[in-house]
Amino acid sequence: MSLSFSPRRLAGSALLAAAALAFAGAPARAEMSSVKVATQIGLPYLPLIVMQHDKLWEQAAKAKGLDLTVEYARLGGGGPLNDALLSDTVQIASAGLSPLLTLWDKTSKNYGVKALSAINASPMFLLTNKESIKSIKDFGPNDRIALPSIKVSIQAIVLAMGVEQAFGPGKSGELDNIQVSMAHPEAFAALTTKAGGITGYMASSPFQERALKVPGIHKVADSFSIQGGPATLSVIYAKNDFVKNNPKLVEAFMEAQKKAVALIKSDLKGSIDKYYAVTGDKTDRAIVEEILASPTYDFDIFPKESMKIAEFMYKTGALKQKPASWKDYFFETVHSEKGS
Helix, strand or coil: CCCCCCHHHHHHHHHHHHHHHHHHCCCCCCCCCEEEEEECCCHHHHHHHHHHHHCHHHHHHHCCCCCCEEEEEECCCHHHHHHHHHCCCCCEEEEEHHHHHHHHHHCCCCCCCEEEEEEEECCCEEEECCCCCCCHHHCCCCCCEEECCCCCCHHHHHHHHHHHHHHCCCCCCCCHHHEEECCHHHHHHHHHHCCCCCCEEECCCCHHHHHHCCCCCEEEEEHHHHHCCCCEEEEEEECHHHHHHCHHHHHHHHHHHHHHHHHHHHCHHHHHHHHHHHHCCCCCHHHHHHHHHCCCCECCCCCCCHHHHHHHHHHCCCCCCCCCCHHHCECHHHCCCCCC
16 A cells, blocks of 8 residues: 655645754753742851842843843741741752751652852840749740740750750750740840740841940850851741752852852951841841851851751651761752762
8 A cells, every 4th residue: 555645735744843842952941041949048158148249140141141130039047038938939948957948848749949158157046034944944934045946947846955955855845835936036025025935045147246245245155166166047048949940040159159148258347237238137237247257157058967956856866767868958069069
């Protein structure tokens, strides 16, 4: 049996074949031109603040042929930040290490949330306005400890580590029922004015240093002593689809973050100017300069001692899966770095 085709049919087939070839050879879909970044409040997010002020991400993207608009927002705690990321309200979130680990654990089979980089290693202070409280064990049922997010925030996890050290193995939740969720500015105000029954505050900079200038406020414990040394406080994270579909943007982001860190180290005074210009923070400049000049305050892109937090969260049931290494919850963007 012979087959024959009309010229019209042949022409149509040729067009289809050409279209198929064109589609096969077409570049991947365009990367995003508008993104949103959400962070928490405070000095740990200074590199992102410098990036915002100087439009460093936009500049790095432009050098790669991409026109980019970036919008930045500051939210109160890890819980709201995670909600914003999962709902695609933002594409990049920056918060404490534990909110990232919570999302990594919960989204491993769908959204694949991981960290792009670390951002800051600095101590957190547990403060009180009660003279009778000298240690973690001195907090009682009538006290109230403010922190950004109950159970989720890095403050909550490190406090739980300290509670277990104070009360004994398996008793990390001994003070859970006296914890109150408050954004840092409100927690600072409540502690220093003794409002709302707040007698403790697991803080971060610059709020903890400002609070210690107020008569009657003293430090009970700090995160470095609880964790056994300097450790990453905050990280930057995103969904897998964003990283996969926007490789140039992600590369530009990492370049911008590295540039911001370099600017902070080479021009600290100028970086502090940018901090005030962006945030409108009322903290005395001498306090901010003292904080950032401290050897305990560090900005870098790789994590430090993050596995201690991950292992504790797994041990206490906050994580269902135990990471084999820090690279499990970080994208390859920093795998070549000396993280831990």
